[in-house]
Amino acid sequence: MVRRGYDAIAKRYAEWASSFESPALRWVEMLEQRLPERSRVLDLGCGGGGPTTRALAARHDVVGVDISERQLERARRLVPEARFLSADATEVAFEPESFDAVVSLFLLGHVPRAKQRPLLERIFRWLAPGGRLLATLGTANADDEVEADWLGAPMFFASYDEAWNRHALESTGFVLEEARVVPFEEPGHGVVSFMWVLARKPE
Numbered sequence: 072m073v074r075r076g077y078d079a080i081a082k083r084y085a086e087w088a089s090s091f092e093s094p095a096l097r098w099v100e101m102l103e104q105r106l107p108e109r110s111r112v113l114d115l116g117c118g119g120g121g122p123t124t125r126a127l128a129a130r131h132d133v134v135g136v137d138i139s140e141r142q143l144e145r146a147r148r149l150v151p152e153a154r155f156l157s158a159d160a161t162e163v164a165f166e167p168e169s170f171d172a173v174v175s176l177f178l179l180g181h182v183p184r185a186k187q188r189p190l191l192e193r194i195f196r197w198l199a200p201g202g203r204l205l206a207t208l209g210t211a212n213a214d215d216e217v218e219a220d221w222l223g224a225p226m227f228f229a230s231y232d233e234a235w236n237r238h239a240l241e242s243t244g245f246v247l248e249e250a251r252v253v254p255f256e257e258p259g260h261g262v263v264s265f266m267w268v269l270a271r272k273p274e
């Protein structure tokens with residue numbers, strides 16, 4: 072459903088996302104203060120090559136992964152210096168310690184609840200010692216559900232709450248450097264709240 076949805080709304084999503092200010096670039100800046108130039112960065116759920124991917128690729132060696140081929144077509148055109156893979160984030164495989172950072176913004180909310188903790192564990196394994204995770208996690212504590220019309224297509228969502236998110240990250244092994252719930256307004260959806268996390272894998 073997520074793949075079909077983003078294939079259908081790729082252009083509309085890009086126009087919508089550019090119509091309001093997201094906290095994303097401020098958090099990317101915090102991440103970049105901790106990363107050396109030309110770090111190996113995985114952009115998991117990269118979408119259509121938006122501002123986050125472009126900012127990362129300007130300084131680092133970026134691999135983007137997305138489930139939507141239409142989104143990846145846009146990303147390859149907009150960010151030709153990065154490498155992109157078409158894959159489900161819960162199934163894609165990388166060698167342990169392949170990346171210095173993993174960025175995953177607005178992806179986990181599209182992952183079934185039963186698969187969210189296993190995905191965090193896989194990300195932890197992909198990170199080199201001392202590597203960073205920048206991620207957003209939902210806070211609505213909503214079981215797996217479908218919104219029938221999200222920007223013009225059915226879309227799947229799922230989330231836990233802030234306490235679960237913190238426990239899942241810390242018990243996986245991450246050290247939380249920055250973690251807070253940030254509300255902001257999305258046109259058409261009102262005020263939404265995500266937990267923004269900058270975490271480190273211990274050396």
